[in-house]
Amino acid sequence: MICDLHCHTKLSDGSLGIEDVIAQAKRMNIDFLSITDHDTMASFSRADILGERHGVKIIHGVELSAWDKERNSKVHVLCYAPKKPDRLEGLCLKSCEIRKECSKEMIEKVMKKFPITMESILKHTTSSKSIFKQHIMRALIDYGYALEFYGDLDRELFNSKVGSCYVEREYPDVKFVLDLIHSAKGIAVMAHPVHYDNVELLDELAKQGKIDGVEIEHYSADENQKNDLRAIAEKYNLIVTGGSDFHGLYNAVPTYLGSSSTDKTNLDRIIKLANKLDSSKTEIPKINTESNS
Numbered sequence: 001m002i003c004d005l006h007c008h009t010k011l012s013d014g015s016l017g018i019e020d021v022i023a024q025a026k027r028m029n030i031d032f033l034s035i036t037d038h039d040t041m042a043s044f045s046r047a048d049i050l051g052e053r054h055g056v057k058i059i060h061g062v063e064l065s066a067w068d069k070e071r072n073s074k075v076h077v078l079c080y081a082p083k084k085p086d087r088l089e090g091l092c093l094k095s096c097e098i099r100k101e102c103s104k105e106m107i108e109k110v111m112k113k114f115p116i117t118m119e120s121i122l123k124h125t126t127s128s129k130s131i132f133k134q135h136i137m138r139a140l141i142d143y144g145y146a147l148e149f150y151g152d153l154d155r156e157l158f159n160s161k162v163g164s165c166y167v168e169r170e171y172p173d174v175k176f177v178l179d180l181i182h183s184a185k186g187i188a189v190m191a192h193p194v195h196y197d198n199v200e201l202l203d204e205l206a207k208q209g210k211i212d213g214v215e216i217e218h219y220s221a222d223e224n225q226k227n228d229l230r231a232i233a234e235k236y237n238l239i240v241t242g243g244s245d246f247h248g249l250y251n252a253v254p255t256y257l258g259s260s261s262t263d264k265t266n267l268d269r270i271i272k273l274a275n276k277l278d279s280s281k282t283e284i285p286k287i288n289t290e291s292n293s
Helices: 018-027 044-054 085-113 118-122 133-142 152-158 174-183 199-207 223-236 264-278
Strands: 003-007 032-035 061-068 073-080 187-190 213-217 239-242
Touching: 003 061, 003 073, 003 239, 018 032, 018 044, 061 085, 061 174, 073 174, 085 118, 085 133, 085 152, 085 174, 118 133, 133 152, 174 187, 174 199, 187 199, 187 239, 187 264, 199 223, 213 223, 213 264, 223 239, 239 264
Parallel strands: 003 032, 187 213, 213 239
Antiparallel strands: 061 073, 073 187
16 A cells, blocks of 8 residues: 655645646556645645546545744644635734745845846746745756756755845744644644654654654655654654655655555544544634734
8 A cells, every 4th residue: 555645736835736636646556545735725626536537545645834933943734634624724824924934035035146036936837825835946957056956056046054035934833733644633743843843842742752754655755863863753652744744846855655555554544533533522722913023
């Protein structure tokens, strides 16, 4: 069984549409697929229809942006099978607005360095709920300023530590995001903890019973790091997931659908927990609508 629980489409920062992704999943003999676009659940109904057409079982998913205030760092949380997704809509909208504000500032900085237009960037975002740095890089590539998305120019402009045009703001607090996921009757899994240096946070959240699982099978972690994550998962009985984190043309490293997978045991745990949450009663955390600037 192949179960890829992490991939992206044009609805966020992927280069392929929903149907192209699902059709490719079928060609790769993937049995279960979750489209986890950033801060949008717009894929849900369309993915169900296309999944049935192509013979791929779809698990609803979304990758939510969050912030670890104690360590001042970004966190991504994968939410699976929310039975009440409407409870996440406000959060998604807020995070998309934060990203748009950051992107607008980044574009202004880039346009001072390179004679490209806003239109040359926006034409690559027609399906996306936000503007991502990949869209800006694609415009720069279109006009010959770079040949690749993650080369020297990307590091110069968008590296999170030294990029001259990089802009970041705080997203909603991670504990609030986790509470909201559970109020939506969803499963909360920390995405690629090594990628954003969230391993200490993972241990803390698991100890507090705030998180349901951890994505271990991901290209960002080497075998030693995966073993460390497995130790945390075993200690706190976390669900263990895996996914390709496929972005198509915008992949940070060569990766393809099904290149990382979730095993049947953990898929069954997701389904069992989703059914259990569906029968429980939870309160809805209130969303702070003030800007995080």
